[in-house]
Every structure is written in C-alpha cells, then in structure tokens.
Amino acid sequence: xxFGCFAFSHQIETVESLGYDQIELDLGExxxxxEEEFQSLSRRVQASKLGFDVxxxxxxxxxxxxxxDFDEDYxxxxxxxxxxxxxxxxxxxxxxxxxxxxxxxxxxxxxxxxQAYVCHLVRRISDIVGKxxxxxVVEPLGPANSxxxxxxxxxxxxxxxxxxxxxxxxxxxxxxxxxxxxxAHIPEYIRYIRHAHIDYPHGxxxxxxxxxxxYDYLPYFQMLRKAGYEGILTIEATSYxxxxxxxxxxxxxxxxxxxxxxxxx
Numbered sequence: 001x002x003f004g005c006f007a008f009s010h011q012i013e014t015v016e017s018l019g020y021d022q023i024e025l026d027l028g029e030x031x032x033x034x035e036e037e038f039q040s041l042s043r044r045v046q047a048s049k050l051g052f053d054v055x056x057x058x059x060x061x062x063x064x065x066x067x068x069d070f071d072e073d074y075x076x077x078x079x080x081x082x083x084x085x086x087x088x089x090x091x092x093x094x095x096x097x098x099x100x101x102x103x104x105x106x107x108x109x110x111x112x113x114x115q116a117y118v119c120h121l122v123r124r125i126s127d128i129v130g131k132x133x134x135x136x137v138v139e140p141l142g143p144a145n146s147x148x149x150x151x152x153x154x155x156x157x158x159x160x161x162x163x164x165x166x167x168x169x170x171x172x173x174x175x176x177x178x179x180x181x182x183x184a185h186i187p188e189y190i191r192y193i194r195h196a197h198i199d200y201p202h203g204x205x206x207x208x209x210x211x212x213x214x215y216d217y218l219p220y221f222q223m224l225r226k227a228g229y230e231g232i233l234t235i236e237a238t239s240y241x242x243x244x245x246x247x248x249x250x251x252x253x254x255x256x257x258x259x260x261x262x263x264x265x
Contacts, residue, residue, distance in 0.1 A: 004234035099146030
C-alpha cells in the first residue's frame with residue numbers, strides 16, 4: 001500500500017521530504033492557475049519523486065446540481081479543463097465527493113428524478129475524465145456532508161446504474177465511522193474500490209491521525225489488508241498547526257499500523 005497526503009502545490013517539496021509516496025493536490029487551485037503558473041507547477045511535478053496519481057476537489061463546494069441557476073454545460077467544460085490539467089500532471093484517478101453538490105433538496109417534489117439527474121451528470125463526468133484515461137471514484141459521504149450516497153453499498157448500487165467502466169468507488173474511514181458502517185464492507189466490495197482516505201474521525205476538524213489519539217485505527221487497516229487493497233491510502237487532513245511535524249509523525253504511525261495489520265492474518 002502507498003501512502004498519500006492531501007496538500008496544496010506549495011507543499012509538494014515538504015510532502016516529498018517527509019517520505020510520502022503520493023500527494024493529492026487540489027484541483028480548484030490547479031484550474032485557477034494561469035497558463036504560466038501551471039507550466040511552472042508542471043516542471044516541479046516532473047522534478048518530484050512523488051506520485052501524482054490522484055487529484056481531489058473536482059468541483060467547488062458551493063456548486064449545487066439541483067439549483068435553478070446550475071449551468072450544466074459550464075461545469076462540464078470546467079471539469080474538462082480540470083481533468084486535462086490533472087492528466088498532464090500524471091492523474092489516473094479523481095474522487096467525486098461534492099457532497100452538498102449532489103445532495104437532494106429537502107423540499108424536492110420528485111426524489112427519483114433528482115437522483116436520476118445526479119446519475120446523468122456522473123455519466124457525463126465519467127465520459128469527460130475517461131477521455132484522459134482517468135477513473136472517477138464516487139466517494140460515499142456521511143450525513144453531515146450529504147444526504148445521497150452515504151455507504152459503500154449505496155455507492156456500488158449507484159455506479160452500477162451509472163454503468164461506466166471508469167466509474168468506481170472508494171472508502172473513507174471518517175464517513176464509515178460516522179455512519180457505524182462495517183469495515184467488513186471493504187473486502188466485500190473490494191472489486192469496486194479504487195482509493196481510500198483516512199483522518200482522525202472524531203469532531204469536525206480533519207486532523208492527521210496520531211498514535212496518541214483516542215481512536216483505534218487498526219481495524220480499518222486490517223480490513224484493507226484482508227481485502228488485498230494495494231492502492232493509495234491518503235491522509236485527508238485539512239486542519240493542522242504544524243503541517244510538516246504532524247504529517248511526518250502521522251506517516252510514521254500509519255506505516256506502523258500497516259505493518260501490524262500484516263501480522264493479523
């Protein structure tokens with residue numbers, strides 16, 4: 001298993017120096033770059049030993065699929081630009097979280113029709129990123145983030161309806177914990193799972209997992225191991241006081257958990 005870290009472009013060299021295998025950069029930042037800024041980033045990426053397989057933040061969190069002013073063609077063009085730039089940097093996978101974006105409005109008169117529209121959009125997105133050899137991974141999210149597609153089985157049912165070979169799913173420990181979803185779903189649905197996230201699951205801040213935490217991370221690692229998962233486990237930490245110190249100690253701890261999980265079977 002490879003270990004990745006959520007980060008922004010100015011943190012690339014730091015993440016590499018800490019010993020991570022992969023970095024998960026923010027597409028919003030990359031799309032907003034001028035061509036000159038993007039070419040400068042490309043040169044830094046080429047010089048790095050990190051993998052740039054996965055990029056997150058495909059859509060701004062302010063977007064709402066069911067809003068009256070949602071401009072489908074505009075956002076499909078935006079996604080095309082994002083996927084094209086990500087592919088130039090090495091992307092093979094883009095998670096689709098966008099929880100509030102895809103949520104079904106509480107006052108929706110026809111929930112089935114609203115869900116069908118989300119499916120339509122994800123088909124379009126899958127086709128767009130597929131042009132660049134990229135897999136779209138639909139992320140199950142907890143109820144604080146979305147009211148649609150919360151668990152791995154729900155994500156599997158959804159992607160089977162989408163019916164695109166490059167549309168799969170992933171697991172995120174935080175959301176599974178919040179929903180009391182069994183980690184046993186990971187080996188059960190492993191053929192659909194292409195990516196994994198982790199962070200400290202208590203509270204609302206997304207923190208780097210640490211050995212001192214009041215949470216037992218080992219069962220998550222054990223189920224990834226049981227499933228034969230050999231992909232990337234990215235730490236999705238967005239809150240920190242000292243990025244380098246916390247990211248570094250977290251990586252050491254997670255590698256130890258990975259070693260411990262190997263002794264469980």
